[in-house]
Amino acid sequence: MIEPRILRPLAGSVLLAGGLAATAGAALTPSAPRFEVQQRWDVGGNISGNDGWWDYLTLDASGQRLFVSRSSRVEVIDTTSGSVIGSIHNTQGVHGIALAPDLKRGFTSNGQADSLTVFDLQTLAVIQEVRIAGHHPDAILYEPTGKHVFAFNGKSKDVTVLDASRLSMIATIPVPDKPEFAVDDGAGRIYVNIASDPGQMVVINSRKLTAEAKWPLPGCSSPSGLAIDRTNHRLFSVCDGKVMAITDARTGRQVARVPIGDWPDAAAYDAKRHLVFSSNGDGSLTVVRQLSADRYEVAATVPTQYGARTMALNPASGEIYLVTAEFGPAPAPTPEHPHPRAAPLAGSFFLIVVGTADRPQQRSTGLMP
DSSP states (O other): OOOOOOOOOOOOOOBOOSTTSOOOOSOSOSOOOOEEEEEEEEOOOOOSGGGGOOOOEEEOTTSSEEEEEOEEEEEEEETTTOOEEEEEEEEEEEEEEEEETTTTEEEEEETTTTEEEEEETTTOOEEEEEEOSSSSEEEEEEETTTTEEEEEETTTTEEEEEETTTTEEEEEEEOSSOEEEEEEOSSSEEEEEEOOSSEEEEEEETTTTEEEEEEEETTOBSOOOEEEETTTTEEEEEEBTTEEEEEETTTOOEEEEEEOOSSEEEEEEETTTTEEEEEETTTEEEEEEEEETTEEEEEEEEEOOTTOOOEEEOTTTOOEEEEEOOBOOOOOOOSSOSSOOOOBOTTOOEEEEEEETTSOOOOOTTOOO
16 A cells, blocks of 8 residues: 555546547547445454555455455455455455456465465365565456466566466566556456556566566556556556556557546446546545547546545446545654554444445445435
8 A cells, every 4th residue: 555645636527638639539428427425334343553454456256245455364345235244364464356256266465475365266265375486466467368367566576477277386577666556458468557757557468478568658657556448448547646547558659648536546447338437545536438549538526535545346337346444643754754644543444335326325324324
């Protein structure tokens, strides 16, 4: 997780024009639905101190189980009730969760342990903990064609490739700086944001297990979240400075930049509704409407809650799941920690569900008034 920073006002909803937007094709969607917070479930169980943090969210294929990393464990939450229905323990410093339905397995990246935990996707029982050569694995991705798991290691600045069936390491791919989120195009390429200033993106050949390109991300500092539109070959990187950078996945050409909220961490693309989302730690969800492959506008800025900067999209319902907690005051700066972050308060942890205003709300005692 990146430390919180001083928050600035949200950018307004504007249509991006100017030199970055190329000539538009046919419009993809006439309008965007109106989004609102529909649920705010008190999940609880948060632990004060370093163990109170969280990172990636991963939704399973059913749309009913949400895997949430919680520093030393992964909790599985029922998206229909907000209840915790299972846990995967001893995943020290866990960041990401990758699911392999064809193998009936899941994988976690354990940043403090330099390991990957393999678990049974149905029972959640741990199958094996695999030690890796890379340091501080963060993002993690399963590529089903080759049946490989890619772990993106922040401290060693490389990518570990694991044979997901045999659970053996088969390759290490160096990258120029700390890797962040990654996505797979389903056709032999994996894209990963590189959290440098200015930002970069590395293209990995998922068949040859080599890096085949490095692209600049102009106007994008320290990109984190990444989403992909496979049909139109577009990549969406959320960056420091309240910017979403949009890149042609075939050429590396930047086609647009769109204003978003502050302190973003995750991005998602809804192919059914032609919408792009940025979850921002300042307490907002930016909804971007895709007018064509190269034209975008901010359709809405949805108030969520401070710290809700990681998310998962349900592609069937269009709902967005976010998590956060209540925070205490930030400690005073010191020479060793010039930008200290506020700690989440013990006992506070929330699952927030954002949906469209015309979608019926679910019953819950945790429903927002």
